Amino acid sequence: MEKENNILYDSFGRKHSYLRISLTELCNLRCTYCMPEEGIQLSPKSHIMTYDEVFEIASVFVKHGVTKIRLTGGEPLIRRDVHLILKKLAELPVELAITSNAVIIDRFINLFKECRIKNINVSLDSLDSDKFKIITRRNNFQKVYDNILLLVNEGFNVKLNVVLMNGFNDDEIIDFIKLTKTHPLTVRFIEFMPFDGNQWNKSKIVSYEQVMKTVMSCYDVDKVIRVKDAPNDTSKNYKIKNYQGSFAIISSVTNPFCDSCNRIRLTANGKLKNCLFSNNETDLLTPMRAGKLIEPMIKKAIQSKFKVRGGMDTMAKLEQPDLHQNNRSMITIGG
Numbered sequence: 001m002e003k004e005n006n007i008l009y010d011s012f013g014r015k016h017s018y019l020r021i022s023l024t025e026l027c028n029l030r031c032t033y034c035m036p037e038e039g040i041q042l043s044p045k046s047h048i049m050t051y052d053e054v055f056e057i058a059s060v061f062v063k064h065g066v067t068k069i070r071l072t073g074g075e076p077l078i079r080r081d082v083h084l085i086l087k088k089l090a091e092l093p094v095e096l097a098i099t100s101n102a103v104i105i106d107r108f109i110n111l112f113k114e115c116r117i118k119n120i121n122v123s124l125d126s127l128d129s130d131k132f133k134i135i136t137r138r139n140n141f142q143k144v145y146d147n148i149l150l151l152v153n154e155g156f157n158v159k160l161n162v163v164l165m166n167g168f169n170d171d172e173i174i175d176f177i178k179l180t181k182t183h184p185l186t187v188r189f190i191e192f193m194p195f196d197g198n199q200w201n202k203s204k205i206v207s208y209e210q211v212m213k214t215v216m217s218c219y220d221v222d223k224v225i226r227v228k229d230a231p232n233d234t235s236k237n238y239k240i241k242n243y244q245g246s247f248a249i250i251s252s253v254t255n256p257f258c259d260s261c262n263r264i265r266l267t268a269n270g271k272l273k274n275c276l277f278s279n280n281e282t283d284l285l286t287p288m289r290a291g292k293l294i295e296p297m298i299k300k301a302i303q304s305k306f307k308v309r310g311g312m313d314t315m316a317k318l319e320q321p322d323l324h325q326n327n328r329s330m331i332t333i334g335g
Helices: 051-063 082-089 105-114 129-136 141-153 170-182 208-218 285-289 295-303
Strands: 018-022 068-072 095-100 119-123 157-164 186-191 224-227 236-240 246-250 263-266 271-273
Touching (some): 018 051, 051 068, 051 082, 051 295, 105 119, 105 141, 119 141, 157 170, 170 236, 208 246, 271 295
Parallel strands (some): 068 095, 095 119, 119 157
Antiparallel strands (some): 224 236, 236 246, 263 271
């Protein structure tokens, strides 16, 4: 009966208890896999959710069973009223987390603690400053690296999101894992995914099998320990024996985790996306501003969710540009 009445269940019985909210389409980096080289058409400021609207929409989801909210971007911390948003959302009975590029995150340590934020994901795709500059089109590597260590030392649970690209940073897999020897953080290797303008093709993917082959070429089998995955986890988790931290692989392209997906995404301009791969969006902000109830729209959007990857259930479909080029660029989805 709960599944029939709860707006967060889709037609495959998956309950969506994890809401990811993009606070802005703006960013202080220009990562190649996230933002097209030519830039993006930004939404008019009047179309972006205010901090009150972020809270109002989030409250509706929490009322119906969302237990975790992650704030993303763009870069969420460059939004001027982010402190107001964090303090408002901290009033809700949810786990509050954030994903950042960590360029200015040192300014927010006390605010995070005040708002009970413990889990922070940081995007870092290379440990080489020159490569970092190539992929981000900015020269901020040392600042980001120092801020990651600061977060760890301040007691936050830190995960590094590393988008692997064949021929670019796949030679750094072991270097990233070695970080976990002395630091209690998790490195998550993410397969390169197709979004508008990011020049995706299959040959750029570094698969789960390739990552593990690299790991096993460096470490003895008995040193590589499989760690139990958390419920609804997107990754396969491992650690090296006696290392403080761990590593994981998110194989959303070659081995999708759709069966246990509990995630939904709200863009900065108030559109609900039921899947990262999906072209379809449901406008919640406009009807809410008109005084309408948004629950029926949420229910319809979630009920229409495909079983696998926004309907791209085969690699052949994934390789058809017309099926994913109509999707947003990553920067306007919010990861």
